[in-house]
Amino acid sequence: MKKMLFVLLIVSAIKVIPQSIIDKKVNEENLKATLEFLASDALEGRETASNAEKVSALYLATTLKKYGIEPFGDDGTYFQKFDVSVEKFESTSKLMLTDSKGTVIKELFPAEDFGRFSRSYPDPLFSNQSTKLIFAGYGITAPEYNYDDYRDIDVKGKTVVLLMDEPDNKDEAFFEGNKKTKYSESDYKAENAASKGALGVIVISNPEYFAYWNMFKKFTMSESISIYNKEKAHSKTIPIIALSKAVTEILLENEEFTLDQIMEYKKSGKTPAPFELDKKLDYKLDIYSKIKKAENVIGVIKGNDKKLANEFVVLSAHYDHIGTDSEGIVNNGADDDGSGTVSILEAGRVLSLKKDNDRSIVIAFHTGEEKGLLGSGYLTSNAPFVKDIIANINMDMVGREAEDSIHCIGADKLSKKFAQLVEKVNKKTVNMVLDYKYNDPNDPNKFYYRSDHYNYAKKGIPIVFFFDDMKVDYHQPTDDIEKINFKKLGKITTLASELALEAANIEERFPIDVKERGVE
Ligand SMILES: [Zn+2]
Known part of the structure; x- marks a missing residue:
């Protein structure tokens, strides 16, 4: 009787651990649950340096902690804080x-x-x-x-x-x-x-x-x-x-x-x-002017190889958005860039469970992207590990438009080897259509210069930028969670996490064999 009860207890204990926590694969329910929080009206559009930014940052940091991802911000914390100057016309x-x-x-x-x-x-x-x-x-x-x-x-x-x-x-x-x-x-x-x-x-x-x-x-x-x-x-x-x-x-x-x-x-x-x-x-x-604090959130999955652990692959997204409009209506930013944010968080969970990486993998949530790539600019100018970053995978708007394709920008701008790896990993895993339309240097949209990866590229770091080109609800209060395709978001998350892992385990750093304008 006693024994039977014991067995029953074990069985029921196993039953109550949700699959979403122990799943070594990307789990769509996790993506959804996190986005329900970040894209909610309660977070008021996650304006840079606002209180909602602080709440979002804290949520991301505590989730990283829960996933066993170590802090990699300032002074042993998950946060990299910096001063911003806020101005407007009186x-x-x-x-x-x-x-x-x-x-x-x-x-x-x-x-x-x-x-x-x-x-x-x-x-x-x-x-x-x-x-x-x-x-x-x-x-x-x-x-x-x-x-x-x-x-x-x-x-x-x-x-x-x-x-x-x-x-x-x-x-x-x-x-x-x-x-x-x-x-x-x-x-x-x-x-x-x-x-x-x-x-x-x-x-x-x-x-x-x-x-x-x-x-x-x-x-x-x-x-x-x-x-x-x-x-x-x-x-x-x-x-x-x-x-x-x-x-x-x-x-x-x-x-x-x-x-x-x-x-x-x-x-x-x-x-x-x-x-x-x-x-x-x-x-x-008359110009109103105030100095406030903004913060990037950074975690690291340390590499298994003692020497290579001092080199880094960075998975990034921006968790800030544009706040509320003049009537107080919330710009939820579910796709921009709630999608990228929950994607790298979930990628981090999976990678941390696997712990299969020789180099270290950094999960970087940038702030201030909407204000002119501020957080990534600060990180790439101030974080002590920047010179040892071997690649940056940036996700900004990745949960909408055609389910089987994604725009792929910038991978071949610095290293052919890196561009080849992106192709290879995609074929091997989710096999999405990688659309290179916006990778054309003559494309007038110039997306290569318009999200956080560009600050990494400027430092000579090979990057890839995944982007869905959602237009209808761009920077509108209607950029809502109901419109996110979690199947697509799951796929792109799998691609990003597998790419991060393969890059982290590659034998040699990616050779810089393409000369691109604008590298510092
Ligand atoms: Zn964005």
Whole structure:
């Protein structure tokens, strides 16, 4: 009787251990359970440096601990913390367009009349000033094309009025023809203008751009979050703004050219000559600014080989998202990048159970991706193990679109051997269609530069980026868990974990045999 009871107890004990915990294979129920938490409204869209970010980070860290994955952040913890500077326009901010005598023509308010044309806010040094206005073409100085919009003009102490983009031309030898060069970027224009002594930039938008003014309004009033650097507390960034269509027309009224005339010039491939405007611009910008903490979450499955354990394969995803919208509606970020986050967590569980890796495998949850790849930028510049990373596998949006295919980006940019391994492991395991469409360097989307893996690639580390290209609910409150295909997510998780394992057990580090632009 006694014995029988004992046997019964054992049987029932075995029965109550859920398969999801002891499964040495990727378990879809685990993926789902974790995502139900991370993509819930309670987590308020996991905004960088918010309280919800802290709760998410804590959840990820305690789960890593439960899975027997060791801490690999700062001071023996799972967290790698860093300061970010949070900025936004106060509603009291304004610009004043005046005539030459200083009489106000129109007061301009953020979002309504003008927008922020850069990710970063201007340095408060330039928030309270009065300037003359001068039109200076595209605002480009490009000696290699013998082109300089600033050649014969003095812009010191003035606001320069500039065209978007760069001179349009079919000639490949002139600004690379139809391709966009760095000279078309707004940050370049602001820096170049500042180097000539200008105190601000107004960008004259292309007419089709005005159709996006509503999106632009949202962006203008959103917080900017950037890594805070004490030594560089003053960014010296001058204001760079765009005006609404109505205000652009007022600006150019009774000046050398109207908006239409300038656009005619532009279309014909010519740059209108520089001219001084009669009007002036006064700045009264009030910028809210606060320093907050953000944190990456990092764990490690130590390698079995004593020597190779000091080299690392990094599985990464970003756990931050974009928070709530202006009405408080939660952007759940189930696919972006809840999917990648739960995927590497589950991969970590499986790999930790197997413990079959010679090199160490790092599970890295980045924060601040949505604010400009901040967490991965901080990690790759500060973590002590970066020089010993042999590969990075990054997952950002991997749970939607066609079940049997996934976009595969960047694998062949630094090492052919690594690209071959990605192919081989895929064939051997889930055999998904690896779609290389976005791997084309001429693809205008430039996805290779747009998620966390790029910060690893910049350090010369071979990377692969898996991505589903979900478009309809991108950065919308409708990026919800109901739309996630867990079968697909399970497959990609199997692929990522097997790839991490094979890379960790490869005999030699992947040779860097392809030269890619932008490696530091
Ligand atoms: Zn993302």
